[in-house]
Amino acid sequence: MRLALAAALAALSLTAPPARAQPDWPATLEAARGQTVYWNAWGGDARTNAFIDWVSQQTTARYGVRVQQVKLSDTAEAVTRVLAEKAAGRTEGGSVDLIWINGPNFLAMKEQGLLHGPFVADLPNARFLDLSPGAPAALDFTVPVEGMESPWRLARFVFVHDSARVPQPPARMADFVAWAAANPGRLTHPNPSNFMGATFLKQALVELAPDPAVLLAPADDAAYAAATAPLWAWYDALRPNLWRGGAAYPENESVQQQLLNDGEIDIAMSFDPASTAAAIAQGLLPDTARVFVTEGGTLGNVSFVAIPFNAAHKEGARVVANFLLDPAVQAHMQNIEVLGAFSVLDPARLDAAGRAAFAALPTAPALPTLEELGPSRPEPHASWMTRLTEDWARRYTR
The missing domain is CATH 3.40.190.10 (Periplasmic binding protein-like II)
Structure with missing residues (x-):
């Protein structure tokens, strides 16, 4: 080759x-x-x-x-x-x-x-x-x-799971609540002050918002309140079953990957679909690590x-x-x-x-094809990310 x-x-x-x-x-x-x-x-x-x-x-x-x-x-x-x-x-x-x-x-x-x-x-x-x-x-x-x-x-938001421990990961962001409840402490996300944690919230937002089309325009107060209400309800249900009860978060993607490799969590995330295959080759993830995306596609x-x-x-x-x-x-x-x-x-x-x-x-077993990654969802307007991370910090940090 x-x-x-x-x-x-x-x-x-x-x-x-x-x-x-x-x-x-x-x-x-x-x-x-x-x-x-x-x-x-x-x-x-x-x-x-x-x-x-x-x-x-x-x-x-x-x-x-x-x-x-x-x-x-x-x-x-x-x-x-x-x-x-x-x-x-x-x-x-x-x-x-x-x-x-x-x-x-x-x-x-x-x-x-x-x-x-x-x-x-x-x-x-x-x-x-x-x-x-x-x-x-x-x-x-x-x-x-x-x-x-x-x-x-190009960048695509993807999830990473250890297929030996989680053969069937959640299919949609909405499903993460039930999965975390059945597997408490086995899921986390980077702090949203890091772009990876912010992207986790944005992926949930685009899947849960009543009208995702509003996310393509600058966020005004009324649109923001209506679009994020389901997100915060979802996150309130998810947070108690996160790693360390949602009281602490990995600083970034690398720290989260280490948690997955150490067996502390079962699902991680990345903005690089090839990073899992590369990490396996470097001995940083188990051979059974695989990439998955949620139904309908992920942010790209x-x-x-x-x-x-x-x-x-x-x-x-x-x-x-x-x-x-x-x-x-x-x-x-x-x-x-x-x-x-x-x-x-x-x-x-x-x-x-x-x-x-x-x-x-x-190629490599853990390297997804473009077909496997499915459609790419558009990023919300930049103003949504700014408000989202500020709102998360106000709601969930002391």
Whole structure:
């Protein structure tokens, strides 16, 4: 399998048609040479960190552009830094060149004029994307991207269970209440101050809301109260049977995964469908761990990179964003032995070599197919997540 994959990638790099030259792209490449791009990205996943290191090796060799990852525990750290620089009048030479960003943080930066762009349409490899209005690569938590951030990987919310202990996990979010009552202490979720815990609440919200369509618009008081009433009733019934009686929560996904591996809980969650197969290979989860999704599909979104308005190395950041969209790079990223993150490219826009590279990718028993993941539910408007996490903290923390 590895030989077939290598051959397919080699064929792709040799036979793929050259990128369409944008009017200023040669000048961008020339200006970028010698730059170091400070990519502010969540640093909580070792495989993602290793992939970013590989990106730096590749862009350095090909374009003379080095990537230095600034590891974040929360994307808001970088947003706050850019905001502070703007307040201080630092309109050039900013400390942040590229940000892995989504949802509320993108909305905040867009509304406050903290982003450089639009730039995505100028990237030669943007031709592999579906950027039509309403397409996943053109929206971020229902907010039109308008070329102000570039996609680089897909994310899907999934649950993880030990199939040896839980052969039939809950089919719907509503079913978690009865399952937890029958298995007290065997379920938990990360603290909603972490995006994984917030996503658990959002998944329940989209399944339980009387009219899920209202979640696609900004949350006003009346809509919020009506949509979340069933959620809080559900959570009030669920909480007493959570791990430690709902009095404590894992800090993040990694801590929760360790609880699953140690046998303290039976169900965990992730925003990376490939993470379970990767964890099994690393000895971090039992061989019987498997991914499942609830009926009707789970939340999915696209991860983007954005360039701050005052980035010191805008040209280098554009080169990195374009490199991330190269079909060979996307196939390498989707390889379960590398990262396993699903590609953002439109398969219909790939040539035969590009399709062959993806077809040759290795698989694993715990790696779900796109068919097994089912339909992807759209993320609520970013304002819902902000209100939801604040409301949860007010209701359930002292």
